[in-house]
Amino acid sequence: xxxxxxxxxxxxxxxxxxxxxxxxxxxxxxxxxxxxxxxxxxxxxxxxxxxxxxxxxxxxxxxxxxxxxxxxxxxxxxxxxxxxxxxxxxxxxxxxxxxxxxxxxxxxxxxxxxxxxxxxxxxxxxxxxxxxxxxxxxxxxxxxxxxxxxxxxxxxxxxxxxxxxxxxxxxxxxxxxxxxxxxxxxxxxxxxxxxxxxxxxxxxxxxxxxxxxxxxxxxxxxxxxxxxxxxxxxxxxxxxxxxxxxxxxxxxxxxxxxxxxxxxxxxxxxxxxxxxxxxxxxxxxxxxxxxxxxxxxxxxxxxxxxxxxxxxxxxxxxxxxxxxxxxxxxxxxxxxxxxxxxxxxxxxxxxxxxxxxxxxxxxxxxxxxxxxxxxxxxxxxxxxxxxxxxxxxxxxxxxxxxxxxxxxxxxxxxxxx
Numbered sequence: 001x002x003x004x005x006x007x008x009x010x011x012x013x014x015x016x017x018x019x020x021x022x023x024x025x026x027x028x029x030x031x032x033x034x035x036x037x038x039x040x041x042x043x044x045x046x047x048x049x050x051x052x053x054x055x056x057x058x059x060x061x062x063x064x065x066x067x068x069x070x071x072x073x074x075x076x077x078x079x080x081x082x083x084x085x086x087x088x089x090x091x092x093x094x095x096x097x098x099x100x101x102x103x104x105x106x107x108x109x110x111x112x113x114x115x116x117x118x119x120x121x122x123x124x125x126x127x128x129x130x131x132x133x134x135x136x137x138x139x140x141x142x143x144x145x146x147x148x149x150x151x152x153x154x155x156x157x158x159x160x161x162x163x164x165x166x167x168x169x170x171x172x173x174x175x176x177x178x179x180x181x182x183x184x185x186x187x188x189x190x191x192x193x194x195x196x197x198x199x200x201x202x203x204x205x206x207x208x209x210x211x212x213x214x215x216x217x218x219x220x221x222x223x224x225x226x227x228x229x230x231x232x233x234x235x236x237x238x239x240x241x242x243x244x245x246x247x248x249x250x251x252x253x254x255x256x257x258x259x260x261x262x263x264x265x266x267x268x269x270x271x272x273x274x275x276x277x278x279x280x281x282x283x284x285x286x287x288x289x290x291x292x293x294x295x296x297x298x299x300x301x302x303x304x305x306x307x308x309x310x311x312x313x314x315x316x317x318x319x320x321x322x323x324x325x326x327x328x329x330x331x332x333x334x335x336x337x338x339x340x341x342x343x344x345x346x347x348x349x350x351x352x353x354x355x356x357x358x359x360x361x362x363x364x365x366x367x368x369x370x371x372x373x374x375x376x377x378x379x380x381x382x383x384x385x386x387x388x389x390x391x392x393x394x395x396x397x398x399x400x401x402x403x404x405x406x407x408x409x410x411x412x413x414x415x416x417x
Contacts, residue, residue: 021148022398023053026164027073028060031156031264032244040374041153047376047392053399056147060159096148132405149402150175153363153374155240160371174406175305176398180368182344186370190269191240192344199343201336201365204355206272208238208341211263220251221259225271235259238264248274275355275364281323283337285350285371285381286394291341293334294383298323319379321386329356332363335365348401349394351380 025048027041027176028034034347041057049053057069150173152164162184163263168175178186185191193203216219235258237245245265247258262269280301284294299317325333337352351372355364372380376391384394 007275014153015230017120020051021053021399021403022056022272024056024058024150025072026058026060026150026154026159027154028062029154030060030062030064030155030158031154031160032240033155034062034371037153037155037159038073040155040378043375043381043391044153044377044395045072046074048395049392050395060154061104063342064158079213082270085265103410113403118232119265121335124392149173149399149406151373151402152177152401154291155373156185156299160369173401176402177348178344178346178350181368182350185344186368187239188345189236189360191369192266194363195208195269199339201340201343202363206270209259209269209271211269212269214263214269215258219272222255225255226252231236234272234274235262236261236270236272238268238270239266241245275357275362277358279323279358280366281325281333281354281356281363282379282383282405283333283352283354284344284380284387285337285341285352286348286384286397288347288390288405291346293337294387294389295322296325296330296333297321297379297383297386299379319382321379321382329361336363336365340365344370345366346370347405348398349380351383 025041025044027037027038029038031254043059045055055072057072059067061067061068067132130140150168152159152175154160158164160181160183165178165183166173166181169180177183178230185195187197190206190208193206196203203226207228209221209225232248232250233255234361235247235249245262246255246260249255249258259269259271280299281296282299283296285291298320300320322330323333333354333356336354341350341354346368349370349372351369353366353369355366357364372378374380381391381394385391389397
């Protein structure tokens with residue numbers, strides 16, 4: 001049975017692997033949260049116990065190329081990473097390409113190990129083999145890196161949304177975090193809300209807008225939204241995180257531009273009712289069959305709501321851990337967080353975000369993040385620190401969970417015969 005834990009929670013190190021494991025840490029990615037991923041990965045590299053783990057830095061560039069990085073990321077915070085990325089030229093700076101995912105319209109997946117090339121230099125050299133066009137014995141693969149486990153520190157689409165998890169499932173490689181289903185549901189706000197509501201969890205009322213319908217007949221879309229929902233509203237891309245492309249609107253004049261902005265990031269847009277007088281409460285989950293919930297925390301944003309700037313650029317946002325909740329409220333947050341984790345079939349870790357009406361006490365599930373920000377000062381790590389689990393122990397536990405889950409899956413039959 002799932003259980004919530006309090007401040008004294010700790011993990012038994014005797015459960016951790018004793019063999020020095022080779023851990024492929026995948027970071028970067030094609031999403032709008034690329035820079036945040038670098039900051040998260042930097043914290044993992046800095047805190048990974050080198051006596052027990054050998055890290056391998058695998059960076060996914062913004063154009064989708066995978067690179068064996070010459071050196072791991074070392075930025076201490078997202079702000080430093082953002083400053084670094086603005087200052088650097090947009091090019092590949094060394095390393096070895098190991099995977100070249102296809103460009104739009106290209107159906108070839110290259111799995112290679114060769115000197116890096118920069119964009120515009122043409123196709124890979126003749127000696128590079130294309131997957132599916134050479135005998136199996138000649139095709140290099142990710143398993144050639146001899147990784148014991150993969151730690152995908154990726155936020156947003158093309159990494160946290162089930163796509164990378166599917167690749168690792170096909171390759172039969174153990175990996176940290178949620179599986180394909182939970183990752184995909186957790187990234188898609190439309191499906192996520194539907195699953196939570198079906199499970200009996202309270203979510204804000206919403207309307208889904210498709211960009212094609214919006215372009216074809218904006219007036220009808222606006223009329224539908226105003227008929228079904230009341231201002232103020234939040235407008236969000238269905239598949240994105242870190243509050244990228246999110247707007248709060250108070251009237252029809254603001255609604256149209258907000259939908260236009262969200263449509264730049266996704267073909268489906270979520271328009272949802274704002275929770276009145278809301279407090280932003282979060283809870284971290286850790287575990288497999290018997291996951292545990294941390295003490296809740298609260299975000300006090302420097303802006304009207306906790307948008308991208310308030311999260312990563314401004315310095316005025318504050319966190320309160322444990323959140324100022326009475327015992328019944330804290331227990332409800334933990335119970336609901338565990339229920340949300342179970343609803344998507346979560347595994348390993350997640351952070352569940354809530355909106356709490358401070359007047360009525362009504363609690364709404366806002367979203368689940370299956371790979372939350374993972375720096376040492378991110379809410380996930382800070383809530384577990386307040387629950388008695390330090391950052392290095394989090395890494396140990398997540399790697400252990402990944403190997404345990406993979407081992408259990410190997411026992412399952414894949415054929416009726």
